Amino acid sequence: MELVDKIIKGERAAIAKAITLVESSKDTDQQISRQLISELIKKPGKSIRVGFSGPPGVGKSTFIESFGSYLVSQNYKLGILAIDPSSQITGGSILGDKTRMVEISKNPNTFIRSTPSRGTLGGISMGTREASIILDAAGYDFIFIETVGVGQSEIVASNLVDIFTLIVGPGSGDELQGIKKGITEYADIFIVNKNDGELKMEASKTAADYKSALSYYKKLDALEKQVLLVSAIEQTGMEDVIKTINQIIDQNKLKGIFDERRADQLEYWIEEEVKNIIASDITKRLTSKGNIPKYSEKVMKNEMSMYEAVETITKDTLKQ
């Protein structure tokens, strides 16, 4: 494929078009996209994929601007996939993430793509995984996946990355009681942002709260969860973040956790794809046979029970 060569050469427009293809809901686009991903997956790059999540208002984009600037100044190439949460139910979206990434968006060594979340589970949009494969093949050293932290998103996002980071604000330590085991399990690094000005004391206290709470969740084999203090505005603590990321990646590679994770993610991906195909197939059959209205009418007339109807429809639908 011509597109594959262009992506590997790092042509900006080709990368962008490819991401459009993998995000597209059009059947023909989906077919091309599958071919494309199959090709690209054979030519993997060396990217480390880092997930960033956190509740709204903690300064995720500002942090990424600050941390990204640091990485770029160290000559890394950086791809950013920002899942913008500002989708509306009916209308389109306003994708404003880039207004907070002024400096890095200018840099020739970055590629920044915003995607509307469209209300999909966990704020991860269709195609995010594929987009990260494209950026990997294009030679980006780091790929950031930024999602807004609501409910399930951490778990879904953590299935796409090598290292998962939760960004929190000062004062959020009080909510630790309420933090479900899930998040602490999936996140590798906790970054307490806004360690600056009036909030400095509060930020240190929050970091300490996190540290003590996380000590209960220590996993065997895994490196201890890290809690870092940063100020995105004052651009402090950025060296610690990259140092910690590299440390965890190195350790995980050494212990085989890195590959294990990628294998798990591949399994998860295959499972998801299979489920999707089955689900859409079944949906098509359901509609074409018209069993649901037929049997629900019977239930209404007391001719059969609800569960009998379910069983009959299921059997009929699965019958080849």
Added chain:
Amino acid sequence: MTNKSNNGFNTWQKSFEKETKKNFSDAKSETDEGIDIKPVYTRDDLENFSFVENNSLPGQWPYTRGPKASMYTNRPWTIRQYAGFSTAEESNEFYKKNLESGQKGLSVAFDLPTHRGYDSDDDLVMGDVGKAGVAIDTVEDMKILFNNIPLDQMSVSMTMNGAVLPVLASFIVAGEEQGVDKSLLSGTIQNDILKEFMVRNTYIYPPEPSMKIVADIIEFTSKEMPKFNSISISGYHMQEAGADNVLELAYTLADGMEYVRAAMSKGLDVDDFAPRLSFFFAIGTDFFMEIAKLRAARTLWAKIMKNFGAKNERSLILRTHCQTSGVSLTEKDPYNNIIRTSYEALSAILGGTQSLHTNSFDEAIALPTDESARIARNTQLILQNETGVTKTVDPLAGSYFVENLTEELSKKAWDIISEIEELGGMTKAVKAGIPKLKIEESATKKQAKVDSGSRVVVGVNKYKNPKEPSVDVRVIDNNRVRDDQIKKIQAIKKSRDTKAVEKALTNLTNAAKDETNLLIPCIEAIKLRATVGEVSKALEQVYGRHFAKSLSVSGVYGKHFEGDEEFMKVESKIKEFENLNGRRPRVLVVKMGQDGHDRGAKIVATSFADMGFDVDMGPLFQSPKDVAKDAIENDVHAIGVSTLAAGHKTLVPELMKGLKEIDPKSKIIVFVGGIIPEQDYEFLYENNVSAIFGPGSNIIESAEKVIDLISDNLSKE
């Protein structure tokens, strides 16, 4: 509400209901501010006031009726026309002509690079030099600007907020080198940074150091420049950005309170500086509301200053400059603007302003010409000399309606002010982005009313002119201006004592690290011929440059169009597009260069999103190259460029070049909206711009055009 004991009123009400076939209680009309206007007001409506005092007199507490006892009967308001463009030489010529024709005070417009603290030779400002104001790089420019204008006799108002230190320093040094001591300089510096963070966006540093600079200037002028107004607390730009009158009033006064606190924190006594605080309001087309706003502003400010412990009567008095509304001007049928401006001017006068700028009718299209500036000035001269409005002080006092409206506005504004105080004051509110968001919400509502036709704009959405007149406009050759400025900078840099300049700049940087009043080292640096850009950078080293977070409203626009046919038509076109193409149409809305007026861009973004577009917002102050990268990475279908500062002739071709450089086969279409003179249309079309939307364009129609253009473009593949 009605007086039941009054038979006369009951009879009137019956007649009213018979004539209108409406219940009296339903016959109210709601204003943008959420005030219900009744069809008639009576003596009963003057009761139970908590702000307005019914028997007060002009020049007396609570100053509702005017800051002075005699008002225009003694001396009419000052005709102060805001102007400036191109080089200092050309602006100076223009000023001198105006002064000969009856203008009394000067008001300087600076170009955007000067506002943002960049020299004309900086690559970042290529498209903006000399465009929306005059370019000032060094004190030499300032001296040329006031050549043969004696600064001890002329009051000079300067709209400057971001680069306020080097510009005020240049003004002081220019005066000194003219032989005028700073204590004799009179005029005003706008120095109102809070509203920049809310609406106008010509800031340089983050909010806290910016507030420190404001306080430094208040401190310095209160001690050294007794005839100079240290600040002009401005609501103007809020209304221009779409704020209704309550928001404008409340936020302006709340800003004022914040400046008072900043100055007091420097150890100044409130009466040392409060008499030199001045205000600046916009006067739009809602005739009585605008009059009431000025009366309410004085009433509330007196109360506020009393609470601050002011003892000097002059500290309690709000003095204001006004300008007729720029956003009320339309590109369509532009001579209507003369009429709009006349009514707005009358509002300002009946409201008791101290000075006034009347807009030229062509300002929705370009910078005023000599001829249009003359009509604008004459609008005021006719009011002063022919109409008799100067003969009676506050002639609307006692009007049941106007007094009631003054009270209503005061109440509503006071509620908002109290809310902000609870938040901890305006700096905090601004940092949280609350006022900006409220103003954008109000702006979007107003736009929706015009687009849906529920608000009539003559010549735009009704009574359209079948034969649009063509208007001659002033053309600025910004490349020539930029070349001239660069030559001047180079000459000065050659002849000055470089070592001394460097030392002065280091001193300034060091001063920014402690509590020193920054104006003093600034004056030293400017005297030695440091440039505006160098001074700004010296401070930037300590303070950094501020980048605003951008929040957006959503759903506000669409709400006005539930069930609207046109709106639904665009919605369904977008759905069709999505089915066909596998994604929604995607548009990047940008501002380029140093122009920070983002009301238009924001309204387009939010309303397009409400219709179903995916809208990417770019940061402010992007270069065309950055925009091209952003557009290509996000694979948008179209770029919408919003331009209000006349930089489009340089910036748009640069953008086209940038797109082709990254992707020679780029099929991204570009449309342009904002203030674009008709004469430039051809140039833009020649540069492959697909559509141009002037002021007053209906957004739904524009959206439909954009989706059609995108679809056409894709079908060509």
